Amino acid sequence: MSEQENSLRCDYVPGCGYKIWQDAKEFCYTTDAIFLGNFPHVVRKAKVLELGCGTGAISMLLESRGAAEVTALDCNPQVTRLVRQSVADNSLQDKFTVIDGDLRNYKQLLQPESMDLVASNPPYRNSGNVRQVGTAACHEVTSTLEDFFRAAAFAVRYRGRFALVQLPERFAESMQLALKYGLQPKRLQWVHSKIDKPAWIFLMEMQKGGSYGLDVLPPLIMYNQDGSYTEQVKKFYEPAVK
Template identity: 40%
Template sequence: MSEFMRLHPNERIDDLSLGGRQIIQRTDGFCFSMDAVLLAHFPHMTGRERVLDLGTGTGVIPLLIADHAAAVTAVELSPVQTELAARNVRMNQLTEKITVREGDYRAPSALFACAEYDLVFSNPPYRPVTSGAVSMGEGRAAARHEITATLADTVHAAAYALRHGGRLAMVHLPERLGEIVFALHAEHLAVKRLRMVQPRMDKAPNLMLIEAVKGAALTGMRHEPALIVRDAQGQYTEEIRVIYGGRI
């Protein structure tokens, strides 16, 4: 086993169902879920984009999109997650494509240059700290609640990073759409694509995928057909199976 795949206590290796790529995650921390995978597949990419992933965690989104980008910068606040993300990049032999940086994107100028990127990914904490029971464990709590960065912080960092005409791809909760549109507008970003994610056809959306463009007019948003996760029999839909490479 290579030194990068040698597991430390409370670690496991998961298959990403993508050309043999794997990811090391901590069993006692927050592991990536379907929302990250759906987000990685949402924007249309040409292979020429300079990409930034805000709050990369263990680096799942960069690993999933690396083949479709020119270069990827992955930023993470947690030293533990940063170290895991860097190991995952090395394990998958992507050091020439993906750069991992530890730091707080609430101070974006310390991590990346202004207007440096064509596309920014964000799978931010979904809930303000005042809502719901905060998850046990520092990693889980920070991933689900706005403990280290608010929605406004995330949008500001994305706007700082993007060139004029660059795109922000974000996954979030439908119930916060009004707040999100307001936060984007404050940073001169306009929603251009919106897609709701429904657990089943007869269930209300529980996630949404947003693509916003820096400097664009507020008109012309495309509301795309909902992405349905499971069919009436409880099986994953064909679109979900395709996203996961037929291995779900």
């Protein structure tokens, strides 16, 4: 067995129970993907795009929540190959389109104003120590945060939504980019590891051409003081009722 095959594993997406193939040498999904996949409003028969899909966990969660058509885009051919395998194993071929490509070439890869919802978990870091595993997924080595906003604004329809997860230290930057690209912030939630700890990420949903008015949701707390999941988080791991 090759070294690459040794690093492959088949897991399950919490909540929906879909099989998901992952490569430990690339980047496996984490709780921030689960939170984002459950965060945005999904309209009936929604057409959804995930920019920088990685494992495809967010895309599969959005499909399980009612999205009729899902497009997953990533520039890493290894992860898109695994997304296609996951899609096939869950018999979702009629709902999924997987695109190999650099989101900076969005005009060649996507149709303008064709999506009801765009979701993304962009790289968090634009500086600091570079991790050796999942480098492109965590650091801006192939695209910047602004590239994600630019592509999302192009692909989402008027009054459609763009949802992302990011670090608190990039909140002001995200707000500036949202306004620059006509994406009005509508819903915001801060995520804390424990109730007495600072937020470590935020979830934000923006509307293209939306009016002023931001709904700040109660904070999402991950762990109780004893280290167990809170009731807020447990609901994301309960089996979906079809």
